[in-house]
Amino acid sequence: MNEQLEGAVAVAQPAIKPEPKTLAIRILVIVALILAITSCGAAAILYVKSNELAETNDAQGALIAEQAKKIEGLSAKISKYDKQISEISAIKNLAKNHTTTLNLMAMQHLIEGGVVTDDFTVEKLHLISEDNEKLLVNIDIGMQPSMKALYVGRGTFNLSDRELRAKSQTLIAAVKELYGPSESYLPKWDDNNVYVTIKNYEIGDTTSGTFKLAGEK
Incomplete structure (x- = not known):
């Protein structure tokens, strides 16, 4: 008889619900996990992009260095040609002066x-x-x-x-x-x-x- 009463009492007691504080903690944990996963993914993407940018910068740096070397070579050639042009100009002026002198000498003898x-x-x-x-x-x-x-x-x-x-x-x-x-x-x-x-x-x-x-x- 007592056992039947105890069972009836047990059945009559309401089910224990989780406390609101525990539920909030669980939600925070889930959100934290989601944020952590998202952060890891973003970090991975940034790492890949960073490597790609580094490779691009290296390639551009090599290209710039190559172009600078070519420009230096062209500058040297231009300087060489400028010197040759100056020498040719000096020779032309000397030849012109010599020709003028000869023409004046001929005119002197004529007069x-x-x-x-x-x-x-x-x-x-x-x-x-x-x-x-x-x-x-x-x-x-x-x-x-x-x-x-x-x-x-x-x-x-x-x-x-x-x-x-x-x-x-x-x-x-x-x-x-x-x-x-x-x-x-x-x-x-x-x-x-x-x-x-x-x-x-x-x-x-x-x-x-x-x-x-x-x-x-």
């Missing part, structure tokens, strides 16, 4: 003895080129017989300044005419850079823009 006025002859002519551009002209004159009697010496004549100036200008014009216009193979004639001498004594020059006698300066 010497080839230019004659009623009063003077060209005894000696010096054509000097400065940088193949500016031309300096020095005319050392000889005298016609009529002028020899008027020559006092040391570049002085028994003539008025006006007469000597006019006779000198006539000679300069004759020399300029034979020299010719500005030919490509000769420096340009400079009207303001002409000197007239006799036996190396100065008669006058055109440096002021017009011909002036030595005594007029």
Whole structure:
């Protein structure tokens, strides 16, 4: 009888439910596991990507180094060519200067003895080129017989300044005419850079823009 009562009491007792605190802990554990698994997966993905980026960076670094080496080689070649071009340019300038000198010498011989006025002859002519551009002209004159009697010496004549100036200008014009216009193979004639001498004594020059006698300066 007692056993039947105990069984009835046992049946009548309600089932024990888990406490809310225990359930929350279980949920937290599950969430933690999920987060841990997710973190591990993300870490694995990041590791793979990191390796891929490292390989890409290595490849790009090697490519950049190769390109830098090629650029260095090209720079060396360019420097070599620049040097050769400079040497060729120097040779061309030297050849041009030499050619100009030869042309001026030929012109000097042509004018010497080839230019004659009623009063003077060209005894000696010096054509000097400065940088193949500016031309300096020095005319050392000889005298016609009529002028020899008027020559006092040391570049002085028994003539008025006006007469000597006019006779000198006539000679300069004759020399300029034979020299010719500005030919490509000769420096340009400079009207303001002409000197007239006799036996190396100065008669006058055109440096002021017009011909002036030595005594007029």
